[in-house]
Amino acid sequence: MKPAVETPVPAAQQVDLSVQVGPLRLANPVMTASGTAGLGLEMEPFWDLGQAGAVVVKTITKRPRRGNPMPRLCETPSGLLNSIGLPNKGIRHFLDVTLPKLRGKAGCLVVNIAGTCTGEFGELAALLDGAGGVDALELNISCPNVEGGNLPFGRDPQVVRRLVADVRAATRLPIITKLSPNVSDIAEIAVAAKEGGSDAVSLINTLLGMSVDWRTGRPGLGTAIGGLSGPAIKPIALRMCWEVSRSVDIPVIGIGGIRDADDVLEFLCVGCSAVQIGTQHYRVPDAVPRALAGLRERLAAEGRRDVRSVIRSVRAG
Numbered sequence: 325m326k327p328a329v330e331t332p333v334p335a336a337q338q339v340d341l342s343v344q345v346g347p348l349r350l351a352n353p354v355m356t357a358s359g360t361a362g363l364g365l366e367m368e369p370f371w372d373l374g375q376a377g378a379v380v381v382k383t384i385t386k387r388p389r390r391g392n393p394m395p396r397l398c399e400t401p402s403g404l405l406n407s408i409g410l411p412n413k414g415i416r417h418f419l420d421v422t423l424p425k426l427r428g429k430a431g432c433l434v435v436n437i438a439g440t441c442t443g444e445f446g447e448l449a450a451l452l453d454g455a456g457g458v459d460a461l462e463l464n465i466s467c468p469n470v471e472g473g474n475l476p477f478g479r480d481p482q483v484v485r486r487l488v489a490d491v492r493a494a495t496r497l498p499i500i501t502k503l504s505p506n507v508s509d510i511a512e513i514a515v516a517a518k519e520g521g522s523d524a525v526s527l528i529n530t531l532l533g534m535s536v537d538w539r540t541g542r543p544g545l546g547t548a549i550g551g552l553s554g555p556a557i558k559p560i561a562l563r564m565c566w567e568v569s570r571s572v573d574i575p576v577i578g579i580g581g582i583r584d585a586d587d588v589l590e591f592l593c594v595g596c597s598a599v600q601i602g603t604q605h606y607r608v609p610d611a612v613p614r615a616l617a618g619l620r621e622r623l624a625a626e627g628r629r630d631v632r633s634v635i636r637s638v639r640a641g
């Protein structure tokens with residue numbers, strides 16, 4: 325008797341990891357999260373930037389910024405508090421010095437931008453549009469660490485709609501709007517971003533938090549309050565991604581405590597089209613290539629030929 329014909333398990337290397345994020349075709353769904361891989365170039369000693377689905381550059385502002393007083397980082401039991409305050413050398417330096425070094429190195433280069441007023445987002449977008457080598461913009465309307473700064477932009481749906489529409493008018497580059505979890509209804513903000521013309525939303529930025537040494541009375545951060553990231557926030561991020569993916573028909577990019585391939589697959593399962601790895605970079609600088617190897621192995625072990633079959637496979641709601 326002939327043995328039953330078995331469906332061969334696809335070899336890990338043959339699993340198709342490519343995904344579509346609005347107008348962006350990515351080789352895989354794993355991106356770096358803004359701020360956690362510097363300007364991208366800092367990762368080069370550890371892995372080839374071309375391996376990531378996309379590299380997202382730390383927030384660039386119009387003018388140079390020194391950032392917040394030290395200490396800017398503080399560990400907590402399962403997460404990291406930060407109050408960095410957007411230190412960067414400004415858009416001119418980015419265009420003249422950094423971008424020429426970055427061009428062509430990432431499969432997809434996303435520049436995260438923040439303005440001090442809504443109009444500044446459009447100005448930055450126009451400059452980056454003309455520069456060449458930038459594949460998309462991520463609008464940081466959600467930084468928790470700027471006093472009187474841009475978080476208020478991200479809290480009001482009307483402001484978000486107008487701000488995104490301003491950027492839309494200034495560029496043909498794909499727009500990803502990065503959302504704050506420090507709001508009462510994140511889905512409402514996602515809808516406003518979509519109405520303004522955003523091609524995708526990414527979420528979540530960090531959750532407001534604080535730590536203190538009761539003996540000295542000193543907070544762990546120079547600004548007392550900062551943004552919490554890391555494994556502690558993963559369940560919250562997952563919940564918000566699920567809610568947003570049910571509320572808008574533009575792609576959702578998941579961020580929040582993602583460490584490995586299983587975390588990536590969980591975010592895809594609840595409706596994300598791609599994800600960003602952030603805080604894990606401080607423990608495992610090559611977290612992106614490791615997650616990619618894990619994705620191929622796990623999907624092959626399940627007999628899956630592509631990662632897209634996991635997207636939105638959640639059996640709830």
Ligand code: RRO
Nearest residue numbers: 407408409410467469530551
């Ligand atoms: O630089 C920061 O302090 C910072 C930014 Br821009 C952000 O978007 N999220 C965050 O937790 N910190």
